[in-house]
Amino acid sequence: xxxxxxxxxxxxxxxxxxxxxxxxxxxxxxxxxxxxxxxxxxxxxxxxxxxxxxxxxxxxxxxxxxxxxxxxxxxxxxxxxxxxxxxxxxxxxxxxxxxxxxxxxxxxxxxxxxxxxxxxxxxxxxxxxxxxxxxxxxxxxxxxxxxxxxxxxxxxxxxxxxxxxxxxxxxxxxxxxxxxxxxxxxxxxxxxxxxxxxxxxxxxxxxxxxxxxxxxxxxxxxxxxxxxxxxxxxxxxxxxxxxxxxxxxxxxxxxxxxxxxxxxxxxxxxxxxxxxxxxxxxxxxxxxxxxxxxxxxxxxxxxxxxxxxxxxxxxxxxxxxxxxxxxxxxxxxxxxxxxxxxxxxxxxxxxxxxxxxxxxxxxxxxxxxxxxxxxxxxxxxxxxxxxxxxx
Amino acid sequence: xxxxxxxxxxxxxxxxxxxxxxxxxxxxxxxxxxxxxxxxxxxxxxxxxxxxxxxxxxxxxxxxxxxxxxxxxxxxxxxxxxxxxxxxxxxxxxxxxxxxxxxxxxxxxxxxxxxxxxxxxxxxxxxxxxxxxxxxxxxxxxxxxxxxxxxxxxxxxxxxxxxxxxxxxxxxxxxxxxxxxxxxxxxxxxxxxxxxxxxxxxxxxxxxxxxxxxxxxxxxxxxxxxxxxxxxxxxxxxxxxxxxxxxxxxxxxxxxxxxxxxxxxxxxxxxxxxxxxxxxxxxxxxxxxxxxxxxxxxxxxxxxxxxxxxxxxxxxxxxxxxxxxxxxxxxxxxxxxxxxxxxxxxxxxxxxxxxxxxxxxxxxxxxxxxxxxxxxxxx
Numbered sequence: 182x183x184x185x186x187x188x189x190x191x192x193x194x195x196x197x198x199x200x201x202x203x204x205x206x207x208x209x210x211x212x213x214x215x216x217x218x219x220x221x222x223x224x225x226x227x228x229x230x231x232x233x234x235x236x237x238x239x240x241x242x243x244x245x246x247x248x249x250x251x252x253x254x255x256x257x258x259x260x261x262x263x264x265x266x267x268x269x270x271x272x273x274x275x276x277x278x279x280x281x282x283x284x285x286x287x288x289x290x291x292x293x294x295x296x297x298x299x300x301x302x303x304x305x306x307x308x309x310x311x312x313x314x315x316x317x318x319x320x321x322x323x324x325x326x327x328x329x330x331x332x333x334x335x336x337x338x339x340x341x342x343x344x345x346x347x348x349x350x351x352x353x354x355x356x357x358x359x360x361x362x363x364x365x366x367x368x369x370x371x372x373x374x375x376x377x378x379x380x381x382x383x384x385x386x387x388x389x390x391x392x393x394x395x396x397x398x399x400x401x402x403x404x405x406x407x408x409x410x411x412x413x414x415x416x417x418x419x420x421x422x423x424x425x426x427x428x429x430x431x432x433x434x435x436x437x438x439x440x441x442x443x444x445x446x447x448x449x450x451x452x453x454x455x456x457x458x459x460x461x462x463x464x465x466x467x468x469x470x471x472x473x474x475x476x477x478x479x480x481x482x483x484x485x486x487x488x489x490x491x492x493x494x495x496x497x498x499x500x501x502x503x504x505x506x507x508x509x510x511x512x513x514x515x516x517x518x519x520x521x522x523x524x525x526x527x528x529x530x531x532x533x534x535x536x537x538x539x540x541x542x543x544x545x546x547x548x549x550x551x552x553x554x555x556x557x558x559x560x561x562x563x564x565x566x567x568x569x570x571x572x
Numbered sequence: 573x574x575x576x577x578x579x580x581x582x583x584x585x586x587x588x589x590x591x592x593x594x595x596x597x598x599x600x601x602x603x604x605x606x607x608x609x610x611x612x613x614x615x616x617x618x619x620x621x622x623x624x625x626x627x628x629x630x631x632x633x634x635x636x637x638x639x640x641x642x643x644x645x646x647x648x649x650x651x652x653x654x655x656x657x658x659x660x661x662x663x664x665x666x667x668x669x670x671x672x673x674x675x676x677x678x679x680x681x682x683x684x685x686x687x688x689x690x691x692x693x694x695x696x697x698x699x700x701x702x703x704x705x706x707x708x709x710x711x712x713x714x715x716x717x718x719x720x721x722x723x724x725x726x727x728x729x730x731x732x733x734x735x736x737x738x739x740x741x742x743x744x745x746x747x748x749x750x751x752x753x754x755x756x757x758x759x760x761x762x763x764x765x766x767x768x769x770x771x772x773x774x775x776x777x778x779x780x781x782x783x784x785x786x787x788x789x790x791x792x793x794x795x796x797x798x799x800x801x802x803x804x805x806x807x808x809x810x811x812x813x814x815x816x817x818x819x820x821x822x823x824x825x826x827x828x829x830x831x832x833x834x835x836x837x838x839x840x841x842x843x844x845x846x847x848x849x850x851x852x853x854x855x856x857x858x859x860x861x862x863x864x865x866x867x868x869x870x871x872x873x874x875x876x877x878x879x880x881x882x883x884x885x886x887x888x889x890x891x892x893x894x895x896x897x898x899x900x901x902x903x904x905x906x907x908x909x910x911x912x913x914x915x916x917x918x919x920x921x922x923x924x925x926x927x928x929x930x931x932x933x934x935x936x937x938x939x940x941x942x943x944x945x946x947x948x949x950x951x
Binding site: 194196198201202205207210213214217218221222223225226227228229230231232260261262263264265267268292293294295297298300301391393398399400401415416417418419420421422429430431432433434435436503507509510511512 | 577579581584585587588592593596597600601610611612613641642643644645646648649667668669670672673675676765767772773774775789790791792793794801802803804805806807808811874877878882883884885886
């Protein structure tokens with residue numbers, strides 16, 4: 182892990198891509214290791230202690246995830262990650278209820294896997310309303326309410342945007358959905374463990390959780406399913422009947438334990454961390470903005486997760502900036518199939534023209550980001566932008 | 573504590589190989605999202621490519637033919653539901669992730685019976701293939717998880733191809749235990765699981781040809797060349813790669829487990845002529861023995877063996893707490909009470925012959941105790 186001593190002796194490159202993935206917390210790794218080594222049992226083996234201890238570990242982890250989001254343990258279903266959770270929520274529900282309720286409402290700035298899942302259901306005969314957002318990236322609650330019809334099955338709105346960090350008003354949307362009898366799903370991959378998010382308060386029926394966005398392992402996530410909503414799914418993965426038949430496949434105890442531990446640590450630390458990140462956020466934005474003209478913060482200024490700093494640098498191109506910012510691991514768009522370099526659809530959705538969208542960089546900071554790194558990064562960015570504008 | 577146990581349930585999950593743990597631990601400490609373009613991301617991408625090559629080499633394909641998944645179940649579900657087939661043919665002894673998926677798919681499907689040794693009948697298959705009119709996928713496992721019985725896959729695939737039927741092979745239990753060459757099997761899809769070959773849980777792969785039709789099961793970020801979305805479970809994949817390389821290297825040694833297994837079985841037969849060895853007349857994996865102890869239920873056996881520190885199972889390890897007769901044995905025509913008196917012993921790379929001796933001692937002790945009991949109650 183890149184722990185940097187306080188004297189400013191910085192190890193390069195500085196990792197500033199915490200929305201793509203977070204480093205695994207050493208405490209999480211320590212919790213996982215026994216389940217990769219001597220406690221290697223299959224949690225579904227019911228005839229011996231290897232199986233039992235693995236199953237116990239999985240259940241303890243489930244409890245920790247539930248505790249972080251205020252759910253009951255039996256409302257948490259393990260998956261291979263938030264992408265699967267999102268697919269499972271939208272397609273699983275869609276396929277079960279599409280005959281009665283053939284309509285889905287979602288938002289233009291959702292993660293690709295939500296939009297693609299909705300598009301898949303569209304190809305399977307459902308209609309999909311994709312709501313726009315304001316220039317601050319916020320969805321208009323009135324527009325959500327207006328979009329809901331008697332045929333609406335599901336509203337899917339993410340909690341924190343991966344590219345611009347804005348926090349959507351989940352509880353307001355949740356209230357509307359509850360009132361209208363519509364299921365409410367939220368992709369909270371970027372939110373859980375970072376901002377306060379309680380499933381009851383947020384009014385969600387379904388919520389997707391990711392391991393590797395909260396200092397846990399890759400390849401594990403969870404879907405919260407509100408028990409009282411009595412929702413039924415067509416499972417994405419059928420088979421051995423694990424996870425109460427909603428998600429078949431051998432659970433990976435090391436992965437589950439890792440997610441559980443990551444949640445337990447976040448539960449303890451996220452409040453202090455949020456304060457610290459807000460301070461680093463302000464410092465970085467002021468330091469860069471104070472020295473450069475034509476810098477714009479993308480996304481709502483206050484209604485946001487401060488670990489996300491998405492800035493447009495007028496008159497520059499992000500790909501060129503990236504190549505002169507070798508000391509920083511930053512990103513110009515969501516880390517998905519990055520090979521396809523097209524301007525971010527999220528930035529376009531908040532009204533940026535193509536040139537502005539292509540002049541934007543996302544600086545993602547988190548648990549292991551230090552003051553010294555922020556100073557270094559701000560200086561490097563200012564120098565790179567000044568250089569780029571000269572050329 | 574658990575390491576003192578005799579672990580003979582390697583078909584449920586194999587003991588993780590130490591070199592796998594080492595590679596994963598190193599990577600877990602490093603971090604990086606393979607889809608990010610910066611240095612950490614590029615390094616991660618390199619590791620991903622290495623692992624893909626290692627997995628490809630286990631089954632003799634090109635790296636581009638490997639799509640990583642969250643496990644064998646996902647690979648099976650993907651092949652069954654995303655090939656575009658409008659009809660399915662499965663064997664009666666397939667894993668639940670195949671059988672349940674066929675049931676849930678909403679597609680019409682045929683179930684091929686097996687003979688008393690657990691093998692499908694190619695003539696029955698041929699008749700079935702002749703009767704299908706729509707685009708069809710045949711899903712046939714290479715080796716059975718409960719009995720280790722190996723199916724005549726290449727022959728079945730050749731028949732299927734003659735009828736333009738796609739072929740999926742669930743090779744989750746066969747991989748790393750016997751040599752597999754995807755090309756000569758003649759399948760269009762093949763499923764693998766990491767934790768069955770000494771790798772971590774939560775990772776698997778779907779192997780396919782360039783021409784194999786596939787629409788993704790999990791959509792989103794476009795990873796795995798658009799064939800499977802979701803941030804790659806890189807440490808898991810790297811562990812999978814190392815396990816694939818190790819098990820490929822260890823294939824000759826793994827084959828020797830059949831001597832240990834056969835010795836166990838001949839001792840069982842010598843001790844208990846009324847015991848049945850299921851699938852023993854068919855080609856089998858070298859590591860699996862599925863045997864009955866007449867007069868003693870599976871549950872009693874498992875409890876007794878557990879007290880003796882021996883881990884075996886009565887069948888597939890799936891949804892917890894479910895006790896039911898094995899669909900595999902049922903398909904082989906095994907009836908009660910024999911079907912309820914079975915345990916599966918599955919050896920692995922970590923197994924020693926002493927461990928198997930230990931099991932035999934426990935087995936014969938229980939067998940003789942129960943015989944004595946029934947003799948005295950009869951008297």
